[in-house]
Amino acid sequence: MDGYIVGTIIKAILVLAIISALAGFGTYIERKILAFMQRRLGPMHVGPYGLLQLAADGIKLFTKEDFIPSGANKFIFMLAPVITAATAFIALAAVPLLPEFNLFGIEVRPIISDLNIGILFVLGMMAAGLYGPLLAGMSQRNKWGLLGSARTAIQFLSYEVVTGLSLLAPIMIVGSLSLIDFNNYQSGGITHWLIWQQPLAFILFIIAGFAETNRTPFDLLEHEAEIVAGYATEYSGMRWGMFFIGEYANMITIGFLAALIFFGGFNSWGFIPGGLAIILKVSFFFFLMLWVRASWPHIRPDQLMWLCWKVLMPLAVINVTLTGLWMMI
Template sequence: MSAFVIETLIKILVLVLVFSFLGAFATYLERKVLAFFQRRLGPVYVGPWGLLQVIADGIKLFSKEDVLPQNANKIIFTFAPIIAMMSAFISMAPIPFFGDFTLFGHTIKPIISDINVGLLFFLAVGSVGIYAPLLAGLASGSKYSLIGAARAAIQLLSFEVVSTITILAPLMLVGSLSLVAINDYQAGGVTHWLVFKQPLAFVLFLIASYAELNRTPFDLLEHEAEIVAGYATEYSGLKWGMFFLAEYAHLFAFCFVIALIFLGGYNPLWFIPGGIAIILKVCFFVFLAMWARATFAHVRPDQLMQMCWKIMMPLALLNVAITGVIILL
């Protein structure tokens, strides 16, 4: 029992450290990708190819003055970025990042907890993250932050409904909410990937995921052209950094889940080992998110809600109905 507890604690520590680093490095990577699309250089001065820019940004965030607005609710204002971080990292508990491997004669499962409702846990804990921008906006004492909080409640709740309904169709085929079981269902090769059996669910879930992550063109929570920085307007220093570190950590988590559900997860891909295969899939989805940010313009709130409720929701329900009929036949 003690060995299990120690192993679990080590896994949690590794997960937090790795994804904290990846979240920080993703800021550099995104700036480079956006610079490539916009024909400019991006970070180049700090270190070779600007790689040390991440360290420079980290030093700035840690040393910058932590400003607390006069009219803010100080307790809730401080607690909001913590909720964002907790939601992002706790939601990773049921995600199998790789297949089992042996180290010094001991079999290691690269998953914190393989529960039989892993996907439901991921969606549920991830949805708790809505309280971060909501409470931040309400507690800041700023009209711009309040607008961002209102948009958070509308946008995130709407797309959580769509993503949950969309994922029902693949689950009807698999018959399990465990992400390990979903991965194993696709073990027969590329032709067994759920993306070919559920292409509509894949597209809808991908769009809904990017919307839940507050990624451009869906970043209405912090639309800098309209509301300065939305819910994060009054934040500075480390608290501000925690919001965006959580956003990138959640991006990696969603990319792992999408790869596990639709693209065969960590099953071997031809001659490519499973561990490398899932990393390549996740890198593709992260790049796709950055590509979308560089390509598409912002959408208006009414356009976003129209797309959600009048297009994506009917398509998701139709896909579930068709899948049910096919299974019965």
């Protein structure tokens, strides 16, 4: 029992350290890839190929003055970034990150807590993460912030239904809510991946996932051209940084969810071992998010609501109905 507790604590610390480092590194990758797609160089001056830009940004974020606007609700203003960052990491607790492996004769399962309702827990925690932008915008007494949090509310109420309904069809096929069961269901190789059975569900899920992580084309919450920086207008320094660590951690979580549910998870893929396979898949989804950001303009809030309620939700309901009929016959 004691070994279990110590092991869980070690896993939690490792996940926290590695994912937050990757989230920081993600900002560098994002700038490099966007620069490549727009025929620029991106960060080049600090270190070889601008690799130390990350350290420079870290120093800047940590040493910047941390101010709280005078009219703001101080406690909630300080709490909001913590909510975003914390829920992003709590959501990762129920995600199996790598296949099981042996370390010094001990069998290690790289999942912090194997809940039998893993998917719902991850989605619920990521949903709770949207309280960060909402509270940040409302507490700062700034009209751009308020507009940002109003957009958070409508974005949340739009995509949340689509996420749940799109995942319902794969859940019906597998008959379990545990992400490990999803992975084991697809262990028969590339033809057993759920994407071939549920292509529509995957497309709906990835669109809702973009809305969930505020990526372009759904980055309404802080769109610079319209509402300054939205919910993050009055934030500076590390508090601002925590919003972005949370956002990038959420991008990684969505990548893991897409890989586990639709793309065979951490089963070995031909000659590629399982651990490497899932890292490649998650990297691809991360790249996809940057690729879409470079290719598409963002849409208006009313277009997002129209898309979610009038197009995606009926499609998701039809998909669930057809899957049910197909399973009965």
